[in-house]
Structures are given as C-alpha cells and as structure tokens.
Amino acid sequence: MLPSSGSRNPPLARIGVLPNLPYFVTDDGSPWTPIGHNDAITWPELAPLFRRRDMAAVERHLVWLRDHGVTCIRLMLEYCHGEHRYLERPAGRFVPNMVRFWDDLFVLLEKVGLRVLLTPFDTFFMWIRWRHHPYARANDGPCAARRTWLTCPDTRAAIKQRLAFASDRWGGSPALFAWDIWNEIHPAHGGDDPATAAPFIADIAGWLRDHEIERRGCANLQTVSVFGPELINHPSLVEAIFRHPALDFANTHLYEKGTIDAPRDTIAPALAVARLMRAAVTEAGPGRPVFDSEHGPIHSFKDRKRTLPDAFDDEYFRHIQWAHLASGGAGGGMRWPNRHPHVLTAGMREAQRVLSLFLPAIDWTRFRRRNLSKEMRCSDPGVAVVGCGDDAQALAWLVRTDATGRDGTMEARTDASAVTLTVPGLADGTYTVTAFDTKTGISQPLSTATASGGILRVAIGPVRTDVAVAIRR
Structure with a gap:
C-alpha cells in the first residue's frame, strides 16, 4: 500500500x-x-x-x-x-x-x-x-x-x-x-x-x-x-x-x-x-x-x-x-x-x-508577450534590464551590473539613486506597477503610471541589487 x-x-x-x-x-x-x-x-x-x-x-x-x-x-x-x-x-x-x-x-x-x-x-x-x-x-x-x-x-x-x-x-x-x-x-x-x-x-x-x-x-x-x-x-x-x-x-x-x-x-x-x-x-x-x-x-x-x-x-x-x-x-x-x-x-x-x-x-492566459530586453530602458547605466510585454502587460527584471564583490556575488549598492524604467509597446492608458523583491517575495505596489504614445515611464526607486517589476493595465 x-x-x-x-x-x-x-x-x-x-x-x-x-x-x-x-x-x-x-x-x-x-x-x-x-x-x-x-x-x-x-x-x-x-x-x-x-x-x-x-x-x-x-x-x-x-x-x-x-x-x-x-x-x-x-x-x-x-x-x-x-x-x-x-x-x-x-x-x-x-x-x-x-x-x-x-x-x-x-x-x-x-x-x-x-x-x-x-x-x-x-x-x-x-x-x-x-x-x-x-x-x-x-x-x-x-x-x-x-x-x-x-x-x-x-x-x-x-x-x-x-x-x-x-x-x-x-x-x-x-x-x-x-x-x-x-x-x-x-x-x-x-x-x-x-x-x-x-x-x-x-x-x-x-x-x-x-x-x-x-x-x-x-x-x-x-x-x-x-x-x-x-x-x-x-x-x-x-x-x-x-x-x-x-x-x-x-x-x-x-x-x-x-x-x-x-x-x-x-x-x-x-x-x-x-x-x-x-x-x-x-x-x-x-x-x-x-x-x-x-x-x-x-x-x-x-x-x-x-x-x-x-x-x-x-x-x-x-x-x-x-x-x-x-x-x-x-x-x-x-x-x-x-x-x-x-x-x-x-x-x-x-x-x-x-x-x-x-x-x-501577470495574467498569463492573456499575455502575448514579445521580448523587449533591447527595447526597455533604465535611467541608471549600471542597471541592466531584461523584459517582455504586449500591449496590456509587461514584465521586467532589473539587475545591477556594477555591484559584484570579490567572491562573484552581489554587494548591495546603498548609494543607488532612484531610477526610471521606460517600457515601449503598451497601449495608451493607466497601469498598475508592482515592484517585487526577488529574495523575500515582498511586493510593493508603486503609484500608477500612464502610457502615452506607446511609451510608459515609471519611477522604480533605487535598484540596490535586483528587482522584478510587473505592469498591468
């Protein structure tokens, strides 16, 4: 048995x-x-x-x-x-x-x-x-x-x-x-x-x-x-x-x-x-x-x-x-x-x-994404962006490329400044934006953002190591 x-x-x-x-x-x-x-x-x-x-x-x-x-x-x-x-x-x-x-x-x-x-x-x-x-x-x-x-x-x-x-x-x-x-x-x-x-x-x-x-x-x-x-x-x-x-x-x-x-x-x-x-x-x-x-x-x-x-x-x-x-x-x-x-x-x-x-x-049953890793932008040149999206949702992962310690792991940049993430391809309108701590799983709703002319710009706050971002219309 x-x-x-x-x-x-x-x-x-x-x-x-x-x-x-x-x-x-x-x-x-x-x-x-x-x-x-x-x-x-x-x-x-x-x-x-x-x-x-x-x-x-x-x-x-x-x-x-x-x-x-x-x-x-x-x-x-x-x-x-x-x-x-x-x-x-x-x-x-x-x-x-x-x-x-x-x-x-x-x-x-x-x-x-x-x-x-x-x-x-x-x-x-x-x-x-x-x-x-x-x-x-x-x-x-x-x-x-x-x-x-x-x-x-x-x-x-x-x-x-x-x-x-x-x-x-x-x-x-x-x-x-x-x-x-x-x-x-x-x-x-x-x-x-x-x-x-x-x-x-x-x-x-x-x-x-x-x-x-x-x-x-x-x-x-x-x-x-x-x-x-x-x-x-x-x-x-x-x-x-x-x-x-x-x-x-x-x-x-x-x-x-x-x-x-x-x-x-x-x-x-x-x-x-x-x-x-x-x-x-x-x-x-x-x-x-x-x-x-x-x-x-x-x-x-x-x-x-x-x-x-x-x-x-x-x-x-x-x-x-x-x-x-x-x-x-x-x-x-x-x-x-x-x-x-x-x-x-x-x-x-x-x-x-x-x-x-x-x-x-993310509503995966409606997410007809395309890769946007080369099209998304972060205002901090020390942060790389990996992402995808369609006309109603987007997903991004932001990670610092200038915060690696001697052992190859990340050391948090306590002096990091707030950044702006730019996402193309979203239909004009208002979106909810959620930042997500990839270590703890704690999510932080950010203020809503508005896409205009197919572009959405949203303030993320400082990226000290990495952060995931979900965007939904």
Whole structure:
C-alpha cells in the first residue's frame, strides 16, 4: 500500500496550450507554469522509491517541493549511468521493478499535485555506455550503431514500442505534463547529419499523437530538447527544435561556455540566459511556449570536479530564473543540479517559492508577450534590464551590473539613486506597477503610471541589487 502522509490536492487538471498563447493552461482554462528541476531515479531524493525502500520519505519530499512552489520535475524513464535502472532488459522486456517504480511515482505525483516532464531515454549515458545498453545489437538489441539512433528502422520501432508501453500505462495520468520525446537530439545520433532530426520528430511525434488519440481521444503535449550550443554549431536545427509543426512547445538546454557552464560571478550567466532566451522566443514565434529544461554549471562540476559554494550557487540560480522568466520563457527554467550530492539547495527551493508568489502579478492566459530586453530602458547605466510585454502587460527584471564583490556575488549598492524604467509597446492608458523583491517575495505596489504614445515611464526607486517589476493595465 502507498503511504498516507502528506495532504492530497484536488484532482489534477491536464495541461494544454492555446493558439497564439506562449504559456500553458489547464483544461479548465487556468494558467499553469512549469517551476521545477531535473531529477533522476537514482539520485538521493527519489532513489528510495525503487523497490519501495522508503516510499514515505519520497512522498514527504514531493510535498516539500510542492510547498516550495515546484510544479514540475523533469525525469528520464531510465537512467543508465549504471547497469540496474534500464527500463527494458533485454529490449522489449520491461523490467518489473522499474515499472513498479513508475506506477508508484505517478500515484504519488497525482496525490501531491505535481507533474512530470518525461523523456524516454537517457541519451547522454546511453551514448557514453552504448556497449552496455539493451538496444545495442551486441546485446541482441535492434540497433547496430549509436550513430543510427535517428535513422535505423528497427530502432524507430523499438522507440515506438517503448513510448506505446509508457503511454498506455501512464499517459492517461494528469500528472504527465508532456513528453520530451528525445533528450538533447544531436546530429551525431543521425550520422552527423542535422537533417535527420526533422523527419525523426515528424515520425515519432506524429505516431505517438495518433496512438494516444486512438487510445484515449486526446494526446499529451510533446517537445524535443537540444543542447543549446548545437544550435550554433548546426543552425539548421533551429527549424526542427523551435518551429516543428508536430511539437507543442520549444525546449532548449541553456549551456554556454564561460558564463553559464563555469560561472565566475552571478550576473554574467543571467545576462547570457537573457540573450539566449531572447533568441529562443524569437525563433519559436509569438504563440509558442518556450522554456529551458536544463541548465547549470556543468563544466565546473563535471570537468573541474567543483561544487559551487552554496551562497554563490543560490544567487546564480535565482538570477538565472528571473532572467529566464523576464525574457518571455515559461517559468524560471529547470536546473540540472551539478552538485554533490545531486540535489538542489534549500536556497534554490526558496527562490522557486518566491518565483511562485510573483506569478499572479501577470495574467498569463492573456499575455502575448514579445521580448523587449533591447527595447526597455533604465535611467541608471549600471542597471541592466531584461523584459517582455504586449500591449496590456509587461514584465521586467532589473539587475545591477556594477555591484559584484570579490567572491562573484552581489554587494548591495546603498548609494543607488532612484531610477526610471521606460517600457515601449503598451497601449495608451493607466497601469498598475508592482515592484517585487526577488529574495523575500515582498511586493510593493508603486503609484500608477500612464502610457502615452506607446511609451510608459515609471519611477522604480533605487535598484540596490535586483528587482522584478510587473505592469498591468
């Protein structure tokens, strides 16, 4: 039997998208925002669910996440860093202990009120440890070489068989937010040919959608993730990732050399996220949700074997999530822990809780934003502005770029002067303006401001470190 600890939420509604709206809604029309992180079935917080070693501990953890504003976890159906968490072994035989793990987790997610972004393969370790994987031809699997994952007909059939099993068993759960049908799709998976991505997506996504509609009359949302730097190496991937007609939203992994992947301070990574997200929301177009489902200090952790100090990492995390949201992304992005142990800190969870408190300040069901980070202006040259807006609402994050201490974290500028924020694109009229402390979650309604000639100027007060601003007609 499942444990009974923790409160039970009302039944979950399913998540969907609406035409020309770049944010998510539930099937009853309410806004829903992915706030969450990457976890794995072998990492400390979920590992006790395997073989039901301590189910109550996992439920308590999920309740704690929910109470800190988390709405979604990103997980892979298998995590093949080792030999004991394959979903199939051999190919086509679904491992009973793994199936029970997922059965139990979906029950807990529904009970607690959380959702999962689910990807069927751990392609990173699958690639590195290919000789061990059950899909390898050497292990009586369907695929002769890892460079044919996207093109081998037998492998495609095996992928569809896995997705059919997962969809038939768990796809009817409202705890399933969406399928990330291929983790970090890469030209190497198709013989180093980026042109193999689009037909693979069309085939797998189209088949899965038809399968789910045939079984249940509706289909879950779908996306495909990409390691962000590959969009620079292979620009032709942009069309498949951001605009493929078979996908419901766009998804990228924000890693950038020298800023995000090995941070020296907490400002440069956030401004890199703002720049990358501006490109992402522009490429996806005005009506498609976009978010980052993986980021973090991967080079510092994986290559340099360094876990960032908690205070530094907490601020790095917090700045990145606000840059992501203010750029027009859905939510604050989903961190890959890249820490030892592989969990997010309590400070990061507090940052997620604070972000969740801000969300009601914007009507996401009507917010048809465009990125305005280059168009918004702050009167203080020491303050950078990241923002987005439409003709009735706007969102901005203002952060000082001249207040970094020797350890790379921010030192409050007590001598900061009051600033004026200029926002273009708003229809003429009167707007309410709310300033929001991103550390404490305390909001401060400012005096109303009037837009005239498509321009709104509002006095914000001094920006000593950073502040979020919500503007509504």
